Amino acid sequence: MSPSKLLIAHFMLLLSNMFSTTLHASDPPLTMDYYAKSCPTIFEIVSKEMECAVLSDPRNAALILRLHFHDCFVQGCDGSVLLDDTITLQGEKKASVNKNSLKGFKIIDRIKNKLESDCPGIVSCADILTVAARDATILVGGPYWDVPLGRMDSITAGYALADTNIPVADEGLLSIISKFLYQGLSVTDMVALSGAHTIGMARCVNFRSRIFGDFEQTSGSTPNSETYLGDLKSVCPAVGGDNNIAAMDYVTPNLFDNSYFHLLLEGEGLLNSDQELYSSIFGIQTKDLVQNYAADSLAFFEQFAVSMVKLGNITNQDSFVTGEVRKNCRFVNT
Numbered sequence: 001m002s003p004s005k006l007l008i009a010h011f012m013l014l015l016s017n018m019f020s021t022t023l024h025a026s027d028p029p030l031t032m033d034y035y036a037k038s039c040p041t042i043f044e045i046v047s048k049e050m051e052c053a054v055l056s057d058p059r060n061a062a063l064i065l066r067l068h069f070h071d072c073f074v075q076g077c078d079g080s081v082l083l084d085d086t087i088t089l090q091g092e093k094k095a096s097v098n099k100n101s102l103k104g105f106k107i108i109d110r111i112k113n114k115l116e117s118d119c120p121g122i123v124s125c126a127d128i129l130t131v132a133a134r135d136a137t138i139l140v141g142g143p144y145w146d147v148p149l150g151r152m153d154s155i156t157a158g159y160a161l162a163d164t165n166i167p168v169a170d171e172g173l174l175s176i177i178s179k180f181l182y183q184g185l186s187v188t189d190m191v192a193l194s195g196a197h198t199i200g201m202a203r204c205v206n207f208r209s210r211i212f213g214d215f216e217q218t219s220g221s222t223p224n225s226e227t228y229l230g231d232l233k234s235v236c237p238a239v240g241g242d243n244n245i246a247a248m249d250y251v252t253p254n255l256f257d258n259s260y261f262h263l264l265l266e267g268e269g270l271l272n273s274d275q276e277l278y279s280s281i282f283g284i285q286t287k288d289l290v291q292n293y294a295a296d297s298l299a300f301f302e303q304f305a306v307s308m309v310k311l312g313n314i315t316n317q318d319s320f321v322t323g324e325v326r327k328n329c330r331f332v333n334t
Contacts, residue, residue: 029320030148030313034127039119042149046128049111050135058254061136062200063104068133069193069311070098071126073183074161076316078154079125081162082108082329089332095162100203100243105330108132112329125329126151126319130312137308140199142256145305147312152323154316155332169206169271173280176273183314189307191277191289195300198260199253201245202270204236210272212238218267218279225268232270246270261294 035042053060071081074092081098082105083091092098108129115123127149134147158165165183167176180190211232219225228250235244247253248270249260260274269275277286293300316323324333 030150030315032146032148034149035119035123039115039122041118042115042123042127043131045114045118046111046131047135049107049114050132051139053107053110054136054139058140058199059201060104060107061140061254061256062196063102064107064129064132064136065196066200067102067104067108068129069196070102070162070166071129072311072314073165073179074158075154075156076314076319077126077130077151077312078316078319078323079129079151079326079329080154080157080316082125082129083154083157083332084330086331089157090159091157092159092162095159097163097166097168101206108329112326116327121325121327124151124153124323124325126153128329133312134308137196137256137304140254140256143301143305145309148309151315152319153326153329154319154323156318167273169202169273170209171273173273173276173282173286176276183311185307185310185314187285188289188303189310191286191293192300192303192307193311194274194277195258195260195293195304196256197248197271197274198258199256200248201253202248203242204244204246205242207232207246207270207272208236208238208242210270210275211236213272214275215267218269218275220267225266228268248274258293258297258300261290261300264290265294 050064067081068077070092071077071079074080081092081102083089085091085094093102108125111128111132112125115128130149130151131147134145138144165179167179177187177190180187185193211229215229219229232246235241235246249263251259251263263269264275264278267275267279269278277283278290280286327333
C-alpha cells in the first residue's frame with residue numbers, strides 16, 4: 001500500500017475510533033412478536049396500503065424509504081419526522097434538509113387510520129414507518145428483512161438536529177462517514193444504504209453543482225455520458241428550475257436493483273455525495289464496496305437488509321420512558 005493510502009487508512013481508523021463511544025444502533029428493547037396478540041393484523045394492513053400506494057405511483061416507495069431514514073437519523077426511529085408544527089412544538093419537516101424533500105406523510109396517515117380502526121392506541125407511528133419502509137422496498141423488487149417492533153413515538157422533535165445529523169447532497173465523504181458512525185452505522189452500512197438511491201428522484205437544486213462541476217471529469221467523454229449530461233442540463237439549467245427533478249438511477253428508476261452502483265463505476269452518480277463513494281481519494285473502502293455491489297446484486301441485497309435492521313434499531317431511549325402511541329401521527333396526544 002502506498003504511503004498516501006496508508007495515511008488515509010490511518011485517518012479513517014481514527015475517525016472510526018472517535019465515534020466508537022457514541023453508537024446508537026445497539027440492542028434496543030424491540031421484539032419480533034411485539035404485536036402478535038395486541039394487533040396481529042399490522043403486517044397485513046401496512047402491506048395492503050403500501051401496495052396500493054406503490055401501484056398508484058412507484059415513486060412512493062422511495063418517498064417512504066427516505067422518510068424512514070430521515071426519521072431515524074434524528075433522535076432515533078421515533079416518528080419525530082412525522083410531527084407537524086404547533087404553537088408549542090417545532091417539527092422537523094421545515095428544517096432546510098427536509099423542506100421540499102420529504103413527502104409520503106399522507107400514506108402513513110392512511111395506514112395509521114386503518115390500524116386505529118383495527119387496534120386503537122396500539123401501534124406506534126414509528127413502527128408503522130419502519131414496516132412501511134420494508135414493504136416499500138419489497139414492492140419495487142428489493143429484499144425482505146424481519147422488522148423488530150416495539151418503538152414508542154417521541155413527544156418531541158429535533159428541528160436543529162435534522163440539519164446537523166442528516167447527510168446532504170454536496171457533502172464530502174469523510175463528513176458523511178462521520179454522520180453514519182455517530183449513529184452506530186459502519187462504512188459498509190453507509191454504502192449499502194446509499195444503494196437506496198437506486199430508486200427515487202432528486203431536485204435540481206441538489207444536483208446542479210454536480211452536473212456543472214466534475215461530472216464530465218468522472219464520467220469521461222463517452223457519447224452516452226455526454227447525452228446523459230445534456231439531458232440533465234436541460235432539466236436543471238445553471239439558473240432556475242430548482243424544483244425540477246431527475247431520477248437518481250436513470251437506467252431502472254422504479255426498480256430496486258444494483259444499477260446505482262454500476263452508474264457510480266461509470267462516473268455517472270447524480271449527486272456529489274453518491275459519486276464520492278467511488279471517486280473520492282478517501283474512498284478506499286467505499287470504492288471496493290461499490291465494485292463488490294455492482295458485481296454481485298445478491299451481496300448488495302443481503303447487506304442492505306442487514307443495514308436496514310441496524311438503521312431501524314437506532315432508537316430514542318427517552319421515548320421508552322416519556323413516549324407514547326400517537327392517535328394521529330402528526331400530533332402529540334393531548
